Amino acid sequence: MLQESIVLPPYVAMAIRPRPGVWEFVLFNFHELNVEQLNIAEYLKFKERLEDE
Structure with missing residues (x-):
């Protein structure tokens, strides 16, 4: 399930949660x-780029 x-x-x-407690x-x-x-660190770093723009 797509979360974000x-x-x-x-x-x-994309942050995907295929089942509870599991994130991809x-x-x-x-x-x-x-x-x-x-x-997770790479994803959060990419997400921070959105804040910078």
Whole structure:
């Protein structure tokens, strides 16, 4: 279940909770058409970029 998404073109970061107590974080790059898994620290750092803009 998608819990949160952050859009900073060309990226979209998502926090996904597939089941209670389990979180996954992914980063989509729509220019390069790739997806990478993030750890919590990387996700929060990306989220902070939204505050800076």
